[in-house]
Amino acid sequence: VANSLLLRVATGDTVAVEQCIERFGGLAWSLARRFSANPSDADDAVQEIFIELWRSASRYDEAIGSEATFVTMIARRCLVNRFRQQRRRPETTELPADLPAVVTGQLDPVEQADEVARIAEEMRRLRPEQQAVLKMSIYDGLSHDAIAKSMGIPLGTVKTHARRGLFRIREAMSGAIQDGAKEGTP
Amino acid sequence: MSHDRPASHQDRLLELMADRAAFGLSAAEQDELQKLSAQFPDVDSEEFERLAAAIDLSLGPGVAVPLPAALRAQVSEEARRFFSEPAEQLLGVSVARRGASPPRSRAWLAWCAAAACLLLALAGWWRALSPPGSPDLAQARQALLAEPRVVKTPLKKTDPNSSAQGDIAWSDTAQRGFMRLSGLPMNDPRREQYQLWIFDKNQDPRYPIDGGVFDIARAGEVIVPIRAAIRVSDTTMFAITVERPGGVVVSSRERIVLLGEVPNAMVN
Numbered sequence A: 001v002a003n004s005l006l007l008r009v010a011t012g013d014t015v016a017v018e019q020c021i022e023r024f025g026g027l028a029w030s031l032a033r034r035f036s037a038n039p040s041d042a043d044d045a046v047q048e049i050f051i052e053l054w055r056s057a058s059r060y061d062e063a064i065g066s067e068a069t070f071v072t073m074i075a076r077r078c079l080v081n082r083f084r085q086q087r088r089r090p091e092t093t094e095l096p097a098d099l100p101a102v103v104t105g106q107l108d109p110v111e112q113a114d115e116v117a118r119i120a121e122e123m124r125r126l127r128p129e130q131q132a133v134l135k136m137s138i139y140d141g142l143s144h145d146a147i148a149k150s151m152g153i154p155l156g157t158v159k160t161h162a163r164r165g166l167f168r169i170r171e172a173m174s175g176a177i178q179d180g181a182k183e184g185t186p
Numbered sequence B: 001m002s003h004d005r006p007a008s009h010q011d012r013l014l015e016l017m018a019d020r021a022a023f024g025l026s027a028a029e030q031d032e033l034q035k036l037s038a039q040f041p042d043v044d045s046e047e048f049e050r051l052a053a054a055i056d057l058s059l060g061p062g063v064a065v066p067l068p069a070a071l072r073a074q075v076s077e078e079a080r081r082f083f084s085e086p087a088e089q090l091l092g093v094s095v096a097r098r099g100a101s102p103p104r105s106r107a108w109l110a111w112c113a114a115a116a117c118l119l120l121a122l123a124g125w126w127r128a129l130s131p132p133g134s135p136d137l138a139q140a141r142q143a144l145l146a147e148p149r150v151v152k153t154p155l156k157k158t159d160p161n162s163s164a165q166g167d168i169a170w171s172d173t174a175q176r177g178f179m180r181l182s183g184l185p186m187n188d189p190r191r192e193q194y195q196l197w198i199f200d201k202n203q204d205p206r207y208p209i210d211g212g213v214f215d216i217a218r219a220g221e222v223i224v225p226i227r228a229a230i231r232v233s234d235t236t237m238f239a240i241t242v243e244r245p246g247g248v249v250v251s252s253r254e255r256i257v258l259l260g261e262v263p264n265a266m267v268n
Helices: A005-010 A014-035 A039-059 A067-085 A109-125 A128-139 A144-151 A155-173 B007-022 B027-039 B047-059 B069-084 B106-129 B135-145
Strands: B150-157 B165-171 B176-182 B193-200 B209-216 B222-225 B235-243 B256-261
Touching (some): A039 B069, A109 A155, A109 B047, A128 A155, A128 B007, A144 A155, B007 B027, B135 B176, B165 B235
Antiparallel strands (some): B193 B235
């Protein structure tokens, strides 16, 4: 019997499906709100995210990441594709303040703690400009053009910072480099 | 294998993976990524997207807003609908599930084994009661055709030597539709899958709407439900392409097998 919630979902286990909606609904909704221009878009995006999750659940591999990371990856891909098909980048847009913003609790802190804490630590070790570009692109959803304007640097430099930052974190997460051994830790 | 390929190609693949994770890719870059991914099947193509997801989580507040009750109910209802679909797969057509990847987990294989047993149990019953094909899908298609403002479009083969043919019934109003196909070669879903594209008057023709990935699992006529990725408002054309397993976001359109333009006269 699969222990992972997502692998149980992949078998069509209806209890697991409801648990999955319960556990990750808030996460999907938070991401959709952050990447959507209006509540209607966010509603549609959440439904699309879950359909994609049902389709992809069997690909989840607990050896390479947490379920929350997998769900976030699927959600981000949906959101990027969705807004690309609508011919616009998923620029961050704040939704109206009357939307519910009640904090319901941590996203499974036990599961996430280790992986996310390590990533956060590696982010802190990046050069400030790499941190800034990754935050603006990944979290704020800004295009490289918008980042270039915001930071007053060329487009190519934006891409370079993003790539170097991601490569460094990738190497660090795979244990391939020693702290500060490459690229001059600030 | 990757060691036979220039290292610069693998470096470029990693750059594109990083760019996709950080910014998304243009259609040309997406094509390039697909081609390079095919050259380096041992590269984990999701690695940077996973990293970006973990970075996203690390930058967030670590808390979630609740899913509104009405939306939660809709998600549950969609889930019930989604997981009731495998019955359609038992009828010889792998249902169009957009972006679906070949099933790999043991759990999924177990489900497939159970489904296969059920198929065997049902096969005689179906044969006794029904002509080849899926009666419920055929009936659903007929019911759709009876609705007002349904587009019925013949599909034309692009290869004169092919025996592929079919038609599409689609309703912009109901956002539902069916492909009726015959003569398409059966595909190995581990190698390639068919994908439907819907061209919309209000959509950039370079980026048609994904209508779902599907397989042809047997000879003869098959009916495949259409699953549009986003709302279709004014259909102008349909195209069926052959793509890598799971389908693609933007097709290179290198292997178009059937095409159908929507003449106004075909709208009920």
